[in-house]
Amino acid sequence: MNNYVILKGKKDRLLIHLNEEVDFLTLRDSLVDKIKEARNFIGNGHMAIEFTNRKLSELEENVLIDLIKSNCNLNITYVFSEKSAGEAEKIKFVKSISEEGFTKFYRGTLRSGTKLEYNGNIVILGDVNPGALIRAKGNVIVLGFLNGTVYAGLDGDRNAFIGATYMNPVQMVIGHIIAPPMQKKILDTNRVDRKGGFKIAFIRDKEIQIEDFNSRLLND
Numbered sequence: 001m002n003n004y005v006i007l008k009g010k011k012d013r014l015l016i017h018l019n020e021e022v023d024f025l026t027l028r029d030s031l032v033d034k035i036k037e038a039r040n041f042i043g044n045g046h047m048a049i050e051f052t053n054r055k056l057s058e059l060e061e062n063v064l065i066d067l068i069k070s071n072c073n074l075n076i077t078y079v080f081s082e083k084s085a086g087e088a089e090k091i092k093f094v095k096s097i098s099e100e101g102f103t104k105f106y107r108g109t110l111r112s113g114t115k116l117e118y119n120g121n122i123v124i125l126g127d128v129n130p131g132a133l134i135r136a137k138g139n140v141i142v143l144g145f146l147n148g149t150v151y152a153g154l155d156g157d158r159n160a161f162i163g164a165t166y167m168n169p170v171q172m173v174i175g176h177i178i179a180p181p182m183q184k185k186i187l188d189t190n191r192v193d194r195k196g197g198f199k200i201a202f203i204r205d206k207e208i209q210i211e212d213f214n215s216r217l218l219n220d
Contacts, residue, residue, distance in 0.1 A: 004030035007038050013080065014047055016064075018054035027054075031064055035071040044073035046105070050080035077105040078125060103138075110134070110148060130170055139163075147183070158203045167199040167210060174201065179208040 004027055006017040018027060035042070049068065051061065065079060102120035110116060110124065112131025121138035132148035134140055139160050140152045146164035153160025153175040160174050172179040179201065201210045 002030055005034045007034055007041075009041070010050075012048060013078075014042065014049045014074070015052055016049060017052050018056075020054040024060055028063065028067065032067055032071055035068055039072045042072050042074050044075070046075045046077050048078040048080060049074075049076055076107065109144075128169075136160075161200055161202040163198060163200045165198050167201065172201060172208065174203055174208055177203055177206065177208055179210075182210075 004019040004022050008015040008017065016031070019030075022030075049065075051064070056064070061079065065076065068074065069076065102118075103123055104116075104118040104120060105123050105125065106116060107125040109126045110128045110132035112129050114131075115133045115135070116122060116124070117135040119137045121140070122134060122136040123141045123143070124134070125143050127144040128134065128142055128146050128148040128150070130147045134142075134148065134150040135154060136152050137154045137157070138152070140150050140162045142150075142162075142164040144164070145166040146162075146169050147166075148169060149171045150162055150169050151173045152162050156175045158175045158177075162169075162172060162174060168183050169179075170183050172182070199210050199212055201208055203209070
């Protein structure tokens with residue numbers, strides 16, 4: 001069997017080494033073979049995956065993710081790839097949230113009428129549409145568009161925070177502090193540039209402040 005795709009287990013993720021020279025269709029077929037072959041090794045737990053050695057377009061990455069999910073029972077909690085290398089600081093930030101306490105990962109879009117609650121931190125790998133509700137005792141991170149309603153620090157925790165790639169909630173509450181209305185229009189997830197600008201909302205001087213992620217890093 002060829003070595004266009006090599007799987008390696010790491011403590012916190014599954015490494016998927018991709019040949020950078022073969023065409024994508026060949027790579028795709030090789031990945032399917034490798035995943036089927038290693039199904040027992042991979043298991044059915046929750047794990048992040050990391051694509052290495054080859055830069056992938058968003059479409060290519062989505063194709064490979066769908067193939068992995070279709071051919072094994074792995075619950076993918078996060079995806080690292082060459083195209084997201086510039087987000088290293090954000091990744092470290094999300095990992096630090098997990099270390100603070102119990103964290104629930106949700107991959108996909110929270111649609112209108114959907115409610116997600118957890119007695120800890122919540123990390124959403126997707127978008128939150130208008131009409132969706134998030135309630136967390138800890139922190140909330142949305143790696144996508146936050147167009148819904150979000151509560152963090154439900155027990156009055158003033159140290160809780162909310163982060164989002166696109167910060168545009170209908171309503172945002174941290175502890176018992178309610179942020180002033182900030183949504184002037186709903187961000188179109190199909191038309192807005194997905195490079196975004198990750199922002200953090202937190203309590204300062206009895207008010208909710210919002211800062212760019214990089215600025216927050218420099219101030220901490």
